[in-house]
Amino acid sequence: MAETPRLIAASTDLEDSGRGLRFQIDYRGQSAPAFAVRYRGVVFGYLNRCRHVPIELDWNEAQFFGLGGHDLVCSTHGAVYSASSGSCLGGPCNGLPLVRLLLEERDNAIYYMGFADER
Numbered sequence: 001m002a003e004t005p006r007l008i009a010a011s012t013d014l015e016d017s018g019r020g021l022r023f024q025i026d027y028r029g030q031s032a033p034a035f036a037v038r039y040r041g042v043v044f045g046y047l048n049r050c051r052h053v054p055i056e057l058d059w060n061e062a063q064f065f066g067l068g069g070h071d072l073v074c075s076t077h078g079a080v081y082s083a084s085s086g087s088c089l090g091g092p093c094n095g096l097p098l099v100r101l102l103l104e105e106r107d108n109a110i111y112y113m114g115f116a117d118e119r
């Protein structure tokens with residue numbers, strides 16, 4: 001669902017396969033935690049809500065990548081999600097993907113544009 005673009009960070013705030021950025025979004029009428037990460041140079045964002053149990057994924061504050069820096073891993077029971085699509089790759093997410101956010105990077109800044117329809 002598209003929204004008015006909202007500045008969430010400077011591009012330099014996100015390192016490739018590094019710490020993410022946490023921020024709040026309005027998701028279906030409620031404030032909800034969300035995050036952005038950079039993977040292979042591209043910024044991706046998701047609702048910070050595991051598809052196994054609807055809780056936040058972070059290992060430590062804003063740390064979402066598993067060892068190796070390729071996949072996003074839920075800290076609670078180890079569900080594994082693709083950093084570039086949010087698809088469930090293994091573990092107790094049972095094939096359900098993360099809810100994807102629409103982010104845009106331009107002029108050295110990252111903007112939140114809304115969220116994609118749930119799959």
Ligand code: FES
Pocket residue numbers: 050051052053054055074075076077078079091092093
């Ligand atoms: S809550 Fe994320 S894997 Fe169980």
